[in-house]
Amino acid sequence: MGCSPGLSPLIRRGAQLIQEPIREGLHAVTPYEPKMEKIMRMHSVTSTMENGFVYLPEKAHWLADYLHELTTFPNGRFDDQCDSTSQALDWVKTGGGIDHFVRLYKSLAEKVESEIYGDHVGPCPFCRNRSISHEGSEVRCLNCGKRWDRPIRSHRVTRADMLNGRWRF
Numbered sequence: 001m002g003c004s005p006g007l008s009p010l011i012r013r014g015a016q017l018i019q020e021p022i023r024e025g026l027h028a029v030t031p032y033e034p035k036m037e038k039i040m041r042m043h044s045v046t047s048t049m050e051n052g053f054v055y056l057p058e059k060a061h062w063l064a065d066y067l068h069e070l071t072t073f074p075n076g077r078f079d080d081q082c083d084s085t086s087q088a089l090d091w092v093k094t095g096g097g098i099d100h101f102v103r104l105y106k107s108l109a110e111k112v113e114s115e116i117y118g119d120h121v122g123p124c125p126f127c128r129n130r131s132i133s134h135e136g137s138e139v140r141c142l143n144c145g146k147r148w149d150r151p152i153r154s155h156r157v158t159r160a161d162m163l164n165g166r167w168r169f
Contacts, residue, residue, distance in 0.1 A: 038083050039074050045089035
């Protein structure tokens with residue numbers, strides 16, 4: 001992707017960061033264009049953090065550095081994590097995040113459901129009509145209205161599945 005020569009190196013770097021997930025198949029990446037400078041953006045989301053709407057893990061190897069950067073902002077040595085945090089919270093607060101998260105979780109649920117039940121369900125076992133609707137673990141015939149359980153796809157769990165995290169107990 002070419003950038004105009006008049007763009008700052010940071011904007012060009014941002015464009016490069018967007019291209020990486022796109023190359024890996026994640027095409028729903030959209031650039032975030034901040035409307036305020038860093039300090040004002042952080043001030044605008046501070047109440048969101050102070051009121052308990054941001055959750056952090058109790059233990060993580062990066063947590064101490066992250067909290068130090070947040071608490072020393074804007075006078076600390078580093079501010080990249082503060083900047084990305086404020087941008088992410090602003091994005092969620094302005095409504096950009098909610099629809100994206102809902103679509104993401106819905107697609108993940110459909111993928112898991114497909115892995116469990118399989119993509120193909122045959123015709124209605126009662127009237128043999130192929131007009132069916134998937135409703136969670138059940139299937140409903142749109143012709144006669146009867147319901148039945150979706151067959152669960154059987155899969156022999158191998159050691160490789162367990163080691164690669166494809167199977168959880």
